[in-house]
Amino acid sequence: MKAAAVPSGSIRRRLLLSMLALAAVLSGLLYLTVRGVAARAVEATQDAVLGSAGIAIAEELRGSEDGVEIDIPYTAFSMLGAVGQDRVFYRVLIGDVTLTGYADLPLPAEPPSGLTPFFYSTTFQDETVRIAAVERAVLSDGRPVSATVLVAQTRTAAEAIAGQLANRAALLGLGVFALAALLAVVTARSVLAPVDELAEAVRRRGPQDLRPVARAVPVELAPFVTALNGFMGRLSAALSRTETFIAEAAHHIRTPLAVVRAEAEIALRQAPDDATRARMRSVIRAVDDSARSATQLLDHATVVYRTDQRTDEDLDLGDLARSVTQALAPAADLKEIALDLVVGDGPLVVRGDRLLIESALRNLLDNAxxxxxxxxxxxxxxxxxxxxxxxxxxxxxxxxxxxxPAALTARFRRGTNVDDIIGSGLGLTIVKEVARAQRGAFRLTDREGGGTCADLFLPAH
Ligand SMILES: Nc1ncnc2c1ncn2[C@@H]1O[C@H](COP(=O)(O)OP(=O)(O)OP(=O)(O)O)[C@@H](O)[C@H]1O
Ligand SMILES: [Mg+2]
Structure with a gap:
């Protein structure tokens, strides 16, 4: 009887899922980081150009007696133009008075100090702009005044580049995830390989092979293998005890029964009257019945035991039939029954357990x-x-x-046709169990022209 294990989840799946989850989180983080760094790099590039433009303009501020004047250096804007199709704005203030440029271009939150540009983003004319603000002191009318220069640029090109880089980052993230998924599958397989190998090694063993598992296993599997070996050790001890018990029980039951029978025979011969003789005959019959039952019970127990612990070999059924026929010849001779053995040509070899098949043939011939x-x-x-x-x-x-016929193969079931013939009703049970163990078939039918026909098929493999 084989009870399949009840699976509760799969280590492989659990391992895969957690590794995939980890890979997804790492890929996501990678994507966000690359995208953030790229966006900052694009912004820094734009800031650098805006800052230099602001400084270039501020350096053109000239103070004079009439105030401050400026000659806007348009080369400063050509630098900005190189970045893309963006719009550029500027505003120059002396104090808080706009000297030139877009008077509504928003001022920074805190005033810049010196030529180190202060950068900020804001909305201007419905567009997001990046602004660099620089400050310079100019002499106006002999007095130093603070001049502020703002240079702004829309962010279309910068955003387009940032978007492209974000797409690259997404592709990179996906690529890393795919690679990690592949690695996860390979890792899960290699981690679980020892488990699969161990299961396969145990599965490949024959049913008799109860030797301890000797193969080297990873430390995590060692407790399992130790427990398995302990279990197999106990099982093998229990099985050998059963085998010994069956053999000894047969001996211990039959020997005293033989003595009782012999004594009863003597008593029968020496009996002074018919009543005692009749009593002695019934004692002998009961002893025969018991001996038969003991033999059949032990035969049945052996068959059941052997079904689990079978030793398969290639058996020539012709030879086997010959030896069983010989064993039953004395019983047949007593009734002057002719035992006719017909062995066909060709291969009559089947793979099976000798003891099981012999037992089936003996019981069939015994019944006949x-x-x-x-x-x-x-x-x-x-x-x-x-x-x-x-x-x-x-x-x-x-x-x-x-x-x-089907009912007759049940345990201890005897037919209505048995009269005074002794028996225990286990013979056909044994035959049926052997047929099942060998994956064969058994049928019992009335024979044409009188008698019975028992038909046993045994597959070659
Ligand atoms: N060749 C046969 N001819 C007639 N009846 C048979 C034959 N073989 C089996 N039977 C019937 O089938 C029944 C079951 O057979 P089975 O061999 O299981 O038990 P048994 O012969 O009664 O006892 P034992 O266990 O001692 O063999 C028999 O009691 C008998 O009625
Ligand atoms: Mg029988």
Whole structure:
């Protein structure tokens, strides 16, 4: 019986999901960082040009007796023009009076001091502009006055470049994520490889192989393997105890029964009257019945045990049938039943457990002999058929007497046709279980012309 494990989630999936989540967060952070740095770089570039333009204009301010005059150096704007199709504005103030330029160009929040430009962004004529403000003291009428120069530029080109860089950053983020996802899959596989290898190594073992797992495993798997080895050790000890018990139980039950039977035979012969003789006969019958039951119970226990602990080998069913026929020959001879063995040509080899198949054949032949009258014939045919070997056991006995064949294979179930023939009702149960263990088929039918036909098919593999 194989109980499949109940899976609760998957380590691989959990590992993959957490690694993918980590990769997504890192890619997102990378995207935001690259985009931020790019935007700042674009702004710094624009600021540098705006600042130099402001300084260039401020340096053209000249004080005179009539006040301050300026000759706007248009080269300053050509620098700005190179940046793109943006609009440029300027404003020159002496004190708070606009000397020239756009009088409504917004002033900085705090007045600039000196030629170190002060930069700020604001809205002007419905557009976002970046403004550089510089200040310079000029002599006007012999007195120093503060002159402020503002140079502004719209941000279309800067934003376009920042947008392009942001797209690149997004692509970079996606690329990093894809790479990380690939690595996550590879890592999950390599991390779980020892688990898969261990499972495969245990799965590949034959059912008898209860040796401890000796392969080297990662430390995390060591407690599991230690527990598994401990379990297999206990299982193997329990199984060998069962095997010993079955063998010993057979011996311990049958030996004293044989003694009782022998004593009863002597008592029967020495019995002074018919009543005692009848009593002794029924004692002998009960002993035979018990011995039979013990044999069949142990045979059944062995079959059940062997079904789990089988030793498969290539078996020639012709040879096997021959040895089983020989073993039953004395019982057949007692009733003068002719045991006819017909072994077909060709390969009659099946892969299976010798003890199981022998047990099935013995029980089939035993039934045929047991339920046949004296001086009849029992035929055992072994023939190769497509995919395996077919064994037919045919007798000219009493037939099934109307009993349902399917019901007769149940445990301890005997037919209505048994009369005084001893038996325990386990023979066909054993045959059915062997057929199932070998993945074969078993059928019991009435035979044409009287008798019974047992049909056992065993697949070659
Ligand atoms: N060849 C046969 N001819 C007639 N009846 C049969 C034959 N084989 C089996 N049966 C019927 O099927 C029943 C079940 O068979 P099964 O071999 O399981 O038990 P059993 O022979 O009664 O006992 P045992 O366990 O000792 O073999 C028998 O009791 C009998 O009624
Ligand atoms: Mg039987």
């Amino acid at each position: 002999v047991k339920y046949s009258g004296p001086e009849t014939e029992v035929r055992l045919t072994v023939a190769g058929v497509a995919g395996g070997v077919r064994v037919l056991v045919e007798d000219r006995g009493r037939g099934l007497g109307g009993s349902q």
